[in-house]
Amino acid sequence: MSDKSATAYWAANIRLITICLVVWGIVSFGFGILLRPLLSGIAIGGTDLGFWFAQQGSILTFIVLIFFYAARMNAIDREFGVNE
Amino acid sequence: MDQFTLNLIVVGASFALYIGIAIWARAGSTSEFYAANRGVHPVLNGMATAADWMSAASFISMAGIIAFVGYDNSTYLMGWTGGYVLLALLLAPYLRKFGRFTVPDFIGDRFYSQTARIVAVIALLVISITYVIGQMAGAGVAFSRFLEVSSSTGLWIASAVVFCYAVLGGMKGITYTQVAQYCVLIVAYTIPAIFISLQLTGSFLPQIGLFSADASGQPLLAHLDGLLSDLGFRTYTEHHSNTLDMVLFTLALMIGTAGLPHVIIRFFTVPKVSDARASAGWALVFIALLYTVAPAVGAMARLNIINTIYPNGIDGETSLSYADQPQWMSNWENTGLLAFEDKNGDGMIQYYNEANAPAIAAENGWAGNEMTTFNRDILVLANPEIAGLPGWVIALIAAGGLAAALSTAAGLLLAISSAVSHDLIKSVINPGISEKGEMLAARVSMAIAILIATLLGLNPPGFAAQVVAIAFGLAAASLFPTIMMGIFSKTMNSAGAVAGMLVGLLVEMVYIFTYVGWFFIPGTNMLPNTADNWLFGIQPASFGVVAAILNFIVAYIVLAMTKPAPAEIQDLVESIRVPRGAGAAQSH
Numbered sequence: 001m002s003d004k005s006a007t008a009y010w011a012a013n014i015r016l017i018t019i020c021l022v023v024w025g026i027v028s029f030g031f032g033i034l035l036r037p038l039l040s041g042i043a044i045g046g047t048d049l050g051f052w053f054a055q056q057g058s059i060l061t062f063i064v065l066i067f068f069y070a071a072r073m074n075a076i077d078r079e080f081g082v083n084e
Numbered sequence: 085m086d087q088f089t090l091n092l093i094v095v096g097a098s099f100a101l102y103i104g105i106a107i108w109a110r111a112g113s114t115s116e117f118y119a120a121n122r123g124v125h126p127v128l129n130g131m132a133t134a135a136d137w138m139s140a141a142s143f144i145s146m147a148g149i150i151a152f153v154g155y156d157n158s159t160y161l162m163g164w165t166g167g168y169v170l171l172a173l174l175l176a177p178y179l180r181k182f183g184r185f186t187v188p189d190f191i192g193d194r195f196y197s198q199t200a201r202i203v204a205v206i207a208l209l210v211i212s213i214t215y216v217i218g219q220m221a222g223a224g225v226a227f228s229r230f231l232e233v234s235s236s237t238g239l240w241i242a243s244a245v246v247f248c249y250a251v252l253g254g255m256k257g258i259t260y261t262q263v264a265q266y267c268v269l270i271v272a273y274t275i276p277a278i279f280i281s282l283q284l285t286g287s288f289l290p291q292i293g294l295f296s297a298d299a300s301g302q303p304l305l306a307h308l309d310g311l312l313s314d315l316g317f318r319t320y321t322e323h324h325s326n327t328l329d330m331v332l333f334t335l336a337l338m339i340g341t342a343g344l345p346h347v348i349i350r351f352f353t354v355p356k357v358s359d360a361r362a363s364a365g366w367a368l369v370f371i372a373l374l375y376t377v378a379p380a381v382g383a384m385a386r387l388n389i390i391n392t393i394y395p396n397g398i399d400g401e402t403s404l405s406y407a408d409q410p411q412w413m414s415n416w417e418n419t420g421l422l423a424f425e426d427k428n429g430d431g432m433i434q435y436y437n438e439a440n441a442p443a444i445a446a447e448n449g450w451a452g453n454e455m456t457t458f459n460r461d462i463l464v465l466a467n468p469e470i471a472g473l474p475g476w477v478i479a480l481i482a483a484g485g486l487a488a489a490l491s492t493a494a495g496l497l498l499a500i501s502s503a504v505s506h507d508l509i510k511s512v513i514n515p516g517i518s519e520k521g522e523m524l525a526a527r528v529s530m531a532i533a534i535l536i537a538t539l540l541g542l543n544p545p546g547f548a549a550q551v552v553a554i555a556f557g558l559a560a561a562s563l564f565p566t567i568m569m570g571i572f573s574k575t576m577n578s579a580g581a582v583a584g585m586l587v588g589l590l591v592e593m594v595y596i597f598t599y600v601g602w603f604f605i606p607g608t609n610m611l612p613n614t615a616d617n618w619l620f621g622i623q624p625a626s627f628g629v630v631a632a633i634l635n636f637i638v639a640y641i642v643l644a645m646t647k648p649a650p651a652e653i654q655d656l657v658e659s660i661r662v663p664r665g666a667g668a669a670q671s672h
Contacts, residue, residue: 045294046295046305046307051158065169069172070362077663077664082664083663084665
């Protein structure tokens with residue numbers, strides 16, 4: 001692997017990680033805690049959407065995020081020819 | 085058949101199953117002892133990781149902690165699952181590519197320094213022993229109930245069982261035993277939850293039931309909020325705590341998860357780098373099965389407790405009479421973990437918040453809250469009894485709690501003993517040690533760790549989940565930042581890493597010990613462990629985030645003042661960033 005493609009590969013990885021971590025932070029610290037007052041208008045079973053994200057939604061999003069990252073990284077590995 | 089016999093049979097049968105599988109699996113694969121994960125399907129490997137990870141804190145303690153606080157303790161749910169995202173994205177694939185067996189091995193080799201290795205071993209020991217205290221506290225509660233003994237006797241029995249279990253050794257390495265433990269644990273947790281959800285809301289899935297209407301016609305959570313505020317308690321669904329602390333606590337649990345040595349080592353031995361990424365996902369799927377049910381268990385149990393104590397509703401003049409108390413109350417009273425005191429001498433039990441006494445207290449002549457002790461760690465174990473479920477469900481939950489505590493305790497003890505025998509003695513103190521001597525050192529260090537954890541577990545600094553959270557604060561402060569920098573900074577050198585780890589670990593330890601007592605010894609704390617005394621309202625476990633930030637800052641300052649890592653180390657970091665060429669994990 002040339003230096004140039006190694007740099008590009010790592011940059012693509014960092015970009016993907018950043019996107020995933022932004023979503024990770026928004027559903028947990030955002031919707032679950034800090035932005036909960038903004039979501040208080042959306043009622044769910046006796047409480048609001050923020051409560052649902054704190055106790056259910058963030059966990060489900062985390063699962064999706066990991067599989068999304070794994071699938072995208074496998075594609076990037078192949079693209080750069082560094083897959084196993 | 086009485087409940088006691090039934091408990092013994094079900095718990096005994098589950099133990100026989102684990103031992104049976106261990107013997108069966110061992111016969112064919114002695115040579116592949118360390119590489120037991122290889123060739124195992126990623127889904128099964130995910131189950132095994134989930135069993136390893138979900139401990140007494142998750143199984144026995146967490147729902148109780150949520151039940152008595154509500155929304156504000158959602159931090160445990162988000163924190164203990166969100167860490168897997170960090171593991172999958174930031175650590176697991178690179179540590180797999182690096183190919184070592186222990187965390188101190190990675191830190192020692194990446195930072196080309198024996199000092200770094202020794203500091204990592206110390207951090208690992210502090211984290212793991214704190215974690216084991218929480219496991220022992222939880223396992224002690226489970227044993228005290230199902231053997232019907234006092235809580236301290238239960239703890240000593242638990243420590244004896246954990247010792248025998250961990251010293252059997254090989255069991256831990258065999259993935260199929262852990263798969264069986266996961267199955268026992270998840271069935272034991274979800275069956276009572278499904279029954280209770282059906283009873284209260286008619287919904288089969290507890291995750292849906294939590295947001296459904298109950299017999300009162302209003303949503304279950306709204307009903308619970310109403311009852312709690314009538315009794316002077318804080319409402320369940322609203323936010324009452326310090327928001328800064330809530331954010332930091334969640335973050336500390338997340339980065340602590342990604343810094344826990346016994347979790348990280350699971351990813352060293354998967355066959356490929358891409359498997360390391362996916363196996364974190366599968367582990368989280370199986371963890372989420374319990375974690376999405378837990379908040380429903382908590383809310384429904386709180387409602388059931390109120391309904392049990394006020395069978396005619398809280399507005400009536402009568403509450404549950406002490407003489408008529410259900411069997412589960414007297415059972416748990418025997419352990420000392422549940423206690424009543426008839427303060428107004430009316431022969432009835434009143435449960436309310438006396439610090440914020442509601443109007444009905446004065447109207448009905450209540451003289452104080454009479455359910456004086458309700459240990460949070462009994463809630464999940466008592467839950468089937470509270471809901472009046474059949475005896476086999478009650479026995480099953482005891483078996484599940486013990487599976488959770490034992491599988492994690494064994495994993496932690498293995499991490500402790502390998503840190504002492506492999507990373508400290510073999511790599512640093514005495515490289516020429518015989519294999520026999522290494523095994524002896526491993527067993528002795530296990531025994532010492534169990535003894536310390538048991539003594540401190542007799543009077544633990546909190547409920548099981550709270551003690552475990554402190555271990556996460558320590559992991560967040562010490563190991564996570566150093567491993568991160570080892571991967572994401574090519575130039576980070578040994579001096580920076582060592583200084584960062586020492587500062588992070590020491591700052592967090594001093595902050596914790598200030599509030600919970602030096603080395604967790606009760607009564608030696610310098611300030612009371614309450615929100616008023618915490619710095620900016622940040623609790624000891626949450627402070628791990630502050631210490632982690634200090635770890636990063638100190639490391640970069642020292643790096644700026646010293647020479648960057650040598651070229652061959654920078655090449656090494658370059659190579660762990662690409663998956664191709666990952667060989668098998670190898671011993672140092």
